[in-house]
Amino acid sequence: xxxxxxAFERSPDGGKGLARDTRxxxxxxEAGQRYEVRLVSFKAMKEPAHLALHPFGQIPTYEEGxxxxxxxxxxxxxxxQRHGGLLPDDASARARAIMWMFAALNTVxxxxxxxxxxxxxxxxxxxxxxxxxxxxxxxxxxxxxxANRLGDADWLDGAFSAGDLLMVSVLLRLKASGILDEYSNxxxxxxxxEARPAYKRAFDAQLAVNAGRK
Ligand code: GTB
Numbered sequence: 001x002x003x004x005x006x007a008f009e010r011s012p013d014g015g016k017g018l019a020r021d022t023r024x025x026x027x028x029x030e031a032g033q034r035y036e037v038r039l040v041s042f043k044a045m046k047e048p049a050h051l052a053l054h055p056f057g058q059i060p061t062y063e064e065g066x067x068x069x070x071x072x073x074x075x076x077x078x079x080x081q082r083h084g085g086l087l088p089d090d091a092s093a094r095a096r097a098i099m100w101m102f103a104a105l106n107t108v109x110x111x112x113x114x115x116x117x118x119x120x121x122x123x124x125x126x127x128x129x130x131x132x133x134x135x136x137x138x139x140x141x142x143x144x145x146x147a148n149r150l151g152d153a154d155w156l157d158g159a160f161s162a163g164d165l166l167m168v169s170v171l172l173r174l175k176a177s178g179i180l181d182e183y184s185n186x187x188x189x190x191x192x193x194e195a196r197p198a199y200k201r202a203f204d205a206q207l208a209v210n211a212g213r214k
Contacts, residue, residue: 003028003035005075006050006061007209008042015210017203020072021060023169025202027076027162031083039209073105076162086162093158100156100163108146109170111138116173139179147183154192168193 005028007021021037028035044050046057053061054070062069062078069075077098080086087094115135122128146167150156155164171190174180180187193199208214 001065003033004038004063005035006038006040006053006059007206008059009039009044009209011206011210013210015207017206018173019059019206020169022202022206023072023166024060024062024075024079025205026165026169026199027079027086029198029201030085030165030196031079032085033079033083037205037209073101073166076166077101080162086165088159088161096157097161097163100161101166104163104166104170108142108167109173111135111142112170112173115139115177136179139174140182143179143183143186147186150185150189152185154189160196164193168199 005021005024007025008019011019013019025035025037040050040059045054045059050061051057053063053068056070058070060070060072060075062075067078069078076086087097115132118128118132118135122131155161156167157163168190171180171186172194175190180190194203205214
């Protein structure tokens with residue numbers, strides 16, 4: 001059955017791979033699944049045809065036969081459940097990998113998003129200069145704890161899993177901030193994620209769109 005996802009017609013990041021379709025592309029590449037991409041404009045995202053797929057008018061979405069999904073975490077989880085390569089077979093190890101998926105999206109990503117929003121959406125507001133140190137402290141708080149847990153390990157819990165895919169994706173958003181450079185093991189963790197052939201294919205595919213080659 002054909003898998004179709006949606007992505008920005010032109011991502012605001014110009015192809016840095018930070019829009020969430022990259023996470024879905026990466027999961028599909030790890031799982032060895034072919035997929036098609038329907039590109040949508042900001043305008044089309046808010047129109048009825050797309051809102052029927054995504055009630056919040058966003059990307060990415062995922063369609064496979066009768067099944068239509070939104071929310072990146074749910075989509076990556078679906079791909080990981082249905083195909084090999086992203087979740088361990090052992091029930092306890094699988095539960096822990098799923099726990100890391102939630103930790104990436106529910107615990108680590110929120111302060112990172114807060115920082116991005118403070119800079120991008122509120123950069124010109126009078127309160128931002130006073131607020132930024134507090135927001136950065138909340139990011140560092142989570143990175144300290146994550147770096148302590150990861151230690152010298154390659155991945156969060158044994159072999160690479162969907163938990164690592166989402167955690168690396170979440171941390172990528174911090175690359176330009178310089179904060180990540182304070183944590184050498186997290187920098188190495190990110191590099192290991194980016195070095196995976198499946199990540200490279202996903203990154204190149206979204207770059208081709210944003211560089212106007214597709
Ligand atoms: N919780 C949802 C999920 O995980 O799927 C959030 C989806 C979401 O935020 N989608 C964004 C979107 O469609 C794109 S990924 N925004 C358009 C809108 O809301 O109208 C977020 C994103 C956008 C841009 C960059 N960037 O330019 O760096 C990075 C991340």
